[in-house]
Amino acid sequence: MxxxxxxxxxxxxxxxxxxxxxxxxxxxxxxxxxxxxxxxxxxxxxxxxxxxxxxxxxxxxxxxxxxxxxxxxxxxxxxxxxxxxxxxxxxxxxxxxxxFEKAVKKTLTIPAWLNTAALEQNINFSQVLQDALKAQLHMG
Missing domain, CATH: 3.30.160.250 (Double Stranded RNA Binding Domain)
Incomplete structure (x- = not known):
């Protein structure tokens, strides 16, 4: 519209x-x-x-x-x-x-042990990063 x-x-x-x-x-x-x-x-x-x-x-x-x-x-x-x-x-x-809503790909590096632990718990890496960035930027 x-x-x-x-x-x-x-x-x-x-x-x-x-x-x-x-x-x-x-x-x-x-x-x-x-x-x-x-x-x-x-x-x-x-x-x-x-x-x-x-x-x-x-x-x-x-x-x-x-x-x-x-x-x-x-x-x-x-x-x-x-x-x-x-x-x-x-x-x-x-x-x-x-x-505003277009997703962009980011490459990052984390320790292997942290990656393994997160995968075992089916953690959505993108969502965790988005939530952390919003918190860090005080965006709700």
Whole structure:
């Protein structure tokens, strides 16, 4: 399912800042307009993905006409020069399959005795590593 939210683009000295007013001023940036657009898609997909994972509902998107660019610029204390609003769209489920849920293979070394003991108890090495990394990174 395609999700679409308005984003405010503000021209900066080193590129563009991108703000999603409907999503608690969620923001990202890029050095070029193309990079800013890609980053906006990634930012939107990540935010909506984690809302869903946490069991939270996403707020309804505003129409482009409802976005008051001057108000957003004033709140953020940024210039209106070169500013514009654009709709950012993403299929969150498809994007997540490629960018958030894609498994990567890791090779590691453990002592032979530890490998034997774990195999005897049918331990899932991948799951143990994932759980340990999440705990180490305080990610739940």
């Amino acid at each position: 395609l999700s679409a939210y308005p984003a405010c683009f503000f021209k900066e000295e080193s590129g563009y800042s991108v703000v999603f007013p409907d999503l608690n001023d969620l923001s990202t940036c890029g050095e070029t307009l193309d990079e800013s657009l890609r980053m906006a898609v990634d930012c939107l997909a990540g935010y909506l993905y984690w809302l869903k994972k946490d069991g939270e509902a996403a707020p309804a998107p505003s129409s482009v006409d409802a976005i008051r660019l001057a108000d957003v610029a004033a709140e953020l204390e940024v210039s209106m020069d070169g500013a514009f609003v654009n709709i950012i769209t993403v299929d969150v489920e498809e994007y997540a399959k490629t960018h």
